[in-house]
Amino acid sequence: MYVAVKGGARAIDNAHAWLAEERRGDRTVPEMTVAQIREQMGLAVNRVMAEGSLYDPDLAALAIKQARGDLIEAIFLIRAYRTTLPRFGGAQPIDTGNMACDRRISATFKDVPGGQVLGPTFDYTHRLLDFMLAADGDVPEAAMGDPAGDPVPHVTEFLNSEGLIQPEPESDAVPRDLTREPLELPADRALRLQSLARADEGFLLGLAYSTQRGYARNHAFVGELRIGSVAVEMDIPDLGFAIEIGEITVTECETVNQFTGSKTEPPQFTRGYGLVFGQTERKAIAMALVDRAMRWEELGEENVGAPAQDTEFVLSHCDNIQATGFLEHIKLPHYVDFQSELELIRKLRAQAKAAGQEDAT
Amino acid sequence: MGHAALSGGFRDAPIQAAHVFRAAMTATAQPGTILPVRGATPPAPLSVAAGALLLTLCDGDTPVHLAGKLDDPSLRDWLTFHTGAPLCDPQESAFAIGEWEDLAPLNRFSIGTPEYPDRAATLIVELDKLEATGATLRGPGIQNEAKLSLPDITAFQDNAARFPLGCDFFFTCGNRLAALPRSTKVTR
Amino acid sequence: MTADQYNFAYLDEQTKRMIRRAILKGLAVPGYQVPFASREMPMPYGWGTGGVQVTAATLVPDDRLKVIDQGADDTTNAVSIRKFFERTAGVAVTEATTEASIIQTRHRIPETPLREGQILVYQVPIPEPLRFLEPRETETRKMHALEEYGLMHVKLYEDIARHGTIATAYAYPVQVEGRYVMDPSPIPKFDNPKLESPAIQLFGAGREQRIYALPPYTQVVSLDFEDHPFDPSRADYPCAVCGAVDSYLDEVITDDAGGRMFLCSDTDYCGQRQAAGHTGTEGAP
Numbered sequence: 033m034y035v036a037v038k039g040g041a042r043a044i045d046n047a048h049a050w051l052a053e054e055r056r057g058d059r060t061v062p063e064m065t066v067a068q069i070r071e072q073m074g075l076a077v078n079r080v081m082a083e084g085s086l087y088d089p090d091l092a093a094l095a096i097k098q099a100r101g102d103l104i105e106a107i108f109l110i111r112a113y114r115t116t117l118p119r120f121g122g123a124q125p126i127d128t129g130n131m132a133c134d135r136r137i138s139a140t141f142k143d144v145p146g147g148q149v150l151g152p153t154f155d156y157t158h159r160l161l162d163f164m165l166a167a168d169g170d171v172p173e174a175a176m177g178d179p180a181g182d183p184v185p186h187v188t189e190f191l192n193s194e195g196l197i198q199p200e201p202e203s204d205a206v207p208r209d210l211t212r213e214p215l216e217l218p219a220d221r222a223l224r225l226q227s228l229a230r231a232d233e234g235f236l237l238g239l240a241y242s243t244q245r246g247y248a249r250n251h252a253f254v255g256e257l258r259i260g261s262v263a264v265e266m267d268i269p270d271l272g273f274a275i276e277i278g279e280i281t282v283t284e285c286e287t288v289n290q291f292t293g294s295k296t297e298p299p300q301f302t303r304g305y306g307l308v309f310g311q312t313e314r315k316a317i318a319m320a321l322v323d324r325a326m327r328w329e330e331l332g333e334e335n336v337g338a339p340a341q342d343t344e345f346v347l348s349h350c351d352n353i354q355a356t357g358f359l360e361h362i363k364l365p366h367y368v369d370f371q372s373e374l375e376l377i378r379k380l381r382a383q384a385k386a387a388g389q390e391d392a393t
Numbered sequence: 394m395g396h397a398a399l400s401g402g403f404r405d406a407p408i409q410a411a412h413v414f415r416a417a418m419t420a421t422a423q424p425g426t427i428l429p430v431r432g433a434t435p436p437a438p439l440s441v442a443a444g445a446l447l448l449t450l451c452d453g454d455t456p457v458h459l460a461g462k463l464d465d466p467s468l469r470d471w472l473t474f475h476t477g478a479p480l481c482d483p484q485e486s487a488f489a490i491g492e493w494e495d496l497a498p499l500n501r502f503s504i505g506t507p508e509y510p511d512r513a514a515t516l517i518v519e520l521d522k523l524e525a526t527g528a529t530l531r532g533p534g535i536q537n538e539a540k541l542s543l544p545d546i547t548a549f550q551d552n553a554a555r556f557p558l559g560c561d562f563f564f565t566c567g568n569r570l571a572a573l574p575r576s577t578k579v580t581r
Numbered sequence: 582m583t584a585d586q587y588n589f590a591y592l593d594e595q596t597k598r599m600i601r602r603a604i605l606k607g608l609a610v611p612g613y614q615v616p617f618a619s620r621e622m623p624m625p626y627g628w629g630t631g632g633v634q635v636t637a638a639t640l641v642p643d644d645r646l647k648v649i650d651q652g653a654d655d656t657t658n659a660v661s662i663r664k665f666f667e668r669t670a671g672v673a674v675t676e677a678t679t680e681a682s683i684i685q686t687r688h689r690i691p692e693t694p695l696r697e698g699q700i701l702v703y704q705v706p707i708p709e710p711l712r713f714l715e716p717r718e719t720e721t722r723k724m725h726a727l728e729e730y731g732l733m734h735v736k737l738y739e740d741i742a743r744h745g746t747i748a749t750a751y752a753y754p755v756q757v758e759g760r761y762v763m764d765p766s767p768i769p770k771f772d773n774p775k776l777e778s779p780a781i782q783l784f785g786a787g788r789e790q791r792i793y794a795l796p797p798y799t800q801v802v803s804l805d806f807e808d809h810p811f812d813p814s815r816a817d818y819p820c821a822v823c824g825a826v827d828s829y830l831d832e833v834i835t836d837d838a839g840g841r842m843f844l845c846s847d848t849d850y851c852g853q854r855q856a857a858g859h860t861g862t863e864g865a866p
Contacts, residue, residue: 040660111621116593214616214790217719344717354626354788358706361627364658368651368688368846371832372750372769375816380744407589407597411641414601418639421608422781422796423697450605452598487602507726511606511615533611533758534796536779557760561609574609576758576796 055100069093078281078310079103083352084110085211085230087280087309104232108353115211122206124265124274128284128307130183133260135311138187140253140288146184151259152311187256188286188303197288197301198331217344224326224343225319229308231350233315239340240318243325248338250324251290252304259283259311283308285316289324292331302331322346398470401434403448413449417563420572425530425539427523427571436467442565443490443517448475450515451488456481460491463519483514490517493544499551504558513575515561520544523566532577541571549579590637591669596620600638600792604783607794612757613725614708614791622787629662629687630787632704636666636685639700639783645673647681652689652829652846659687678849688751690772692828692850695780697797703766705786708793710754710764730762733804741809753811755801762804763793771813771829776801818843823854824861 056063070077070093080092084107092110099105135151138144150156162169191197207222210230219227228236243250261281265274285306293299304324306316325340335341349355403409409432416428435444451457457478459468472478483489483501496502496516505513520542527542528549541564543549552559552575559575573579588594596618603617622630640646648663650656654676662685663674675681678693687704695701707713711721714732724730733754740748747753753770757763765776766784776782782795795801805811816830821842828850830843842863845851855864 040655040657041664044657044661108621108625112623115621116587118593211618213618216616344719348718353621357626357628357630358788359627360625361706364628365651365656366688366767367831368769368829369751369767371816371830371846372771374832375814376748376750379814380746380748383745406594408642410594410597411589414597415639415641418601418604418608418781419698421605422794450598450602452595454595454599455602508722509616510610510613511603513606515605533799534608536798557610557613561605576609576611 055098064097066090066093066097069096075311076101076103076106078312079233079315080106080110082309082312082315083107083230083232084114086110086114104352104356108356111353121266123277124267126262126264126280126282128258128262128282129186131258131260131262131282131284132179133184133258134281135259135313136184136256137258138254138256140187140255141190144187144190146182184258186286188288191255191288191301195298195300197303198292200303215347217347219343219347221323221327221330224347225305225307225323227347227350228306228319228322231319232352232355233312233318235350235352235355236318236322237314239325239346240321242338243321243340248325248328248336248341250302250304250321252287252321252324253289254317255286255288255303257283257285257313257317259313281310283310283312283316285313285320287317287320287324292333294332302327397436397467398474401436401444401471402475403432406448409445410449413445416570417446417449417572420563420570421534421561421574423534423539424532424573424577425525425535425541425571427525427541427569429568430570431568436471438519439463439468439471439490440519440565441568442570443519443563446517446563446565446570447472447478447488447490451476451478453477453479455487456485458483458486458489458491460489461495463491463495486514488515488517490519492519497548499548499560502560504552504555504560507558510557510559513558513560515563517563517565518544520564520566523564523569523571529580530573530577531580534574535577541573543573543579546579546581549573549577553578587669589642589670590640590666591623592620592634592637596634597638600634603792604635604638604794607783607792608781608796610761611795611799612755612761612763612793614786614793616790617792619787619790624661624665626788627706628658629685629704631785631789631792632685632687632702632787633662633665633785634787635783635785635792636683636702637670639683639702640666640670640672642671644682645675645680647675647678647684647849648686649684649689649691649847649849650687651831652691653848655848676849677853678847688767688769689829689846690768690775690778692825692845692847693853694775695778697779699780701778701780701782703768703782703784705764705766705784705789705791707752708764708784708786708789708791710752710762725761728760730756733762737804738806741806746812747805747809754804756804757795758800759802763801765801769829770803770811771815773801773803773811774813816843819861820845820851820854821861821863823851823859823864825851825854825859 070089076096077089077092080095081087095106095109136149188197210226261279263276264278264280266277267274287304289302289304291299291301304320306319308316322340326343328335328341413430416430420426420428430442430445433441433444433448455478458481502514522542524542525540528546530539530541556575561575562573564571603615607615622633646666648659650659666672678691683700685702709721714736715721737747751769752764752767753773755763755765779797784793803811819826822844825845828845831846832841832843834841
């Protein structure tokens with residue numbers, strides 16, 4: 033007599049218990065605290081905040097711990113939490129011109145007002161494994177300089193004042209909110225940037241790289257890359273003015289790209305833009321290149337059919353939570369559909385065989 | 394804003410709204426079916442059913458048009474306080490509410506676009522009587538035919554003729570409601 | 582955070598209103614895919630987030646919920662979703678099709694005929710029936726607007742030219758009330774005739790942000806050609822346990838020497854039949 037497999041509920045409970053044990057690992061090794069992850073895995077925390085679209089280093093660190101270091105899983109935990117939060121309102125646009133910069137570099141000028149500030153970067157480290165870290169080596173304190181008090185001007189503004197770079201029209205229009213409305217195509221630039229800001233870093237990296245290698249090359253220079261803290265302000269209706277509700281660290285990348293021009297318009301450089309939570313410069317640079325590639329239509333360029341130019345393609349596939357969900361769901365039971373294909377292929381083969389025999393006679 | 398504006402909402406919104414939605418959904422899925430709802434006590438002359446529908450379906454994302462004598466300060470305050478829905482002209486409305494004569498002409502309301510037929514207005518029509526008699530209804534949701542005391546015939550025939558574009562209707566009377574989506578074919 | 586801190590049926594009221602409005606428009610335009618601002622749910626995209634959101638927006642506390650995956654109540658994801666709603670909505674659950682007021686399903690329509698008043702909620706991966714012929718949303722949206730379904734007929738016809746028959750075994754496209762071509766979700770085509778039903782049928786695609794619906798008794802026609810009529814085939818065996826000859830069957834491999842048997846995919850249907858004394862070759866004596 034055949035007895036069907038039962039016990040789905042028990043299997044799930046057992047799997048979860050085992051998972052918790054694996055997450056903890058060897059119990060003779062001290063457990064990591066959320067604070068340790070927040071302080072010592074800062075770039076992972078930043079990525080989780082950026083792609084999770086929630087600026088909260090403690091929750092991001094908790095998510096990383098719970099996800100056993102799987103950052104996409106951690107991002108998913110943050111997204112699922114974020115969507116349950118009540119909304120109190122929208123902040124004023126942040127003013128990156130007033131950023132307290134930890135890092136600020138321009139590739140387009142040797143020196144710029146405000147100076148080149150390397151900040152905490154891997155750029156010129158020699159990638160040699162530091163075995164001192166394995167031996168719990170203490171880190172000597174870094175030398176302190178005096179912070180420059182004045183706001184650091186945006187490099188692209190120098191070009192703008194000469195009319196050398198295409199200006200961005202100002203707008204007070206409230207942008208649409210990707211997290212509260214279904215994505216509608218074609219999407220305007222505000223919506224595209226919103227989507228890229230929470231897009232998968234690896235996906236954007238690959239797309240941006242493809243533009244550099246000729247798939248819609250846009251001759252990008254890093255006009256400026258700046259990382260630092262900015263104030264977040266919010267209008268309080270009862271007060272009638274905006275107050276500062278906190279500070280966040282962001283990375284902003286403005287690229288200066290190949291120029292356009294026509295018989296009526298003198299040539300001008302064009303721009304790409306990236307803005308991401310936390311210190312996330314690979315993502316911000318990639319975002320700026322992909323943003324620029326998707327602007328081909330408004331800038332009167334040719335669509336060469338490159339993936340990075342294809343707005344619908346990029347926006348439909350850049351979200352790693354959507355992508356990983358759909359990719360991984362094919363491991364769920366599909367035996368009903370498979371059975372229907374099995375029946376069909378057997379039928380087709382039987383028909384082909386019968387037809388073959390008929391031909392032979 | 395008076396005391397009346399602050400009262401008359403759902404006491405337990407998650408549960409009451411769920412019940413009202415189920416009635417609204419069943420009515421839409423089975424045109425002609427008349428169902429009771431409760432939970433809202435809006436200021437007169439708005440009916441309980443119309444008030445319950447507004448509380449269940451409207452919020453800051455849905456501009457509402459109050460037609461004719463329903464466009465009065467106490468109702469405006471009540472709707473704004475309980476739903477946050479912005480008040481608007483017929484053209485911009487996602488929902489409109491009024492007596493049949495006050496909602497005419499219907500061509501002021503959005504019927505959606507060929508790409509997005511869902512972007513059409515939903516009209517809540519307050520009626521003096523709501524019975525399963527009168528016009529004959531056929532179409533999706535109806536096994537053979539249904540009857541409903543519609544306030545008009547040709548207007549609904551014209552609306553259905555535009556399918557998949559068109560407005561969708563709820564009819565309310567006291568604590569009861571019925572629906573007539575654009576997919577329903579109406580005959581005398 | 583404990584389950585108690587979440588709203589009834591998990592979603593906040595504003596999200597439910599948005600979903601409810603989409604459901605109503607979906608019912609008003611049967612077969613048309615209504616865009617909705619799908620939320621991130623506490624289970625991954627692909628695990629039924631669309632169906633879960635539709636169910637959450639539709640449930641009332643006195644509902645009795647049944648959840649099936651592949652026709653079975655005991656598959657892990659069905660268990661997980663049922664548990665989710667027991668916890669967040671406190672609703673009663675059942676495995677009996679006849680007792681359920683709402684049934685959430687992945688890949689099957691129950692064998693027991695549904696009745697008026699019941700609601701069937703489908704989990705949908707790719708709601709766009711034209712997607713595999715035209716990957717662009719901007720294009721397929723135009724095709725639906727213009728009722729331009731030639732591409733689909735060409736595809737089906739090419740199947741016939743190559744294989745002698747329409748080579749689509751599941752997610753077999755249908756046309757609703759002679760207007761919208763619709764994806765019935767990946768149900769086997771065996772289930773297609775059951776799409777004309779006295780129940781309300783709601784379809785939720787979370788990742789793709791679409792909701793669509795079929796009111797009761799809506800005309801649903803599986804696409805075909807006069808000389809190649811639609812054929813809702815099934816494996817030509819009785820269920821080994823209950824002897825049913827009218828149910829969709831799972832094929833179970835029993836050994837590594839080619840042994841196999843066929844069983845009802847609908848576990849409730851099979852169980853009810855056994856309880857009524859029906860038996861197959863492998864059934865209880």
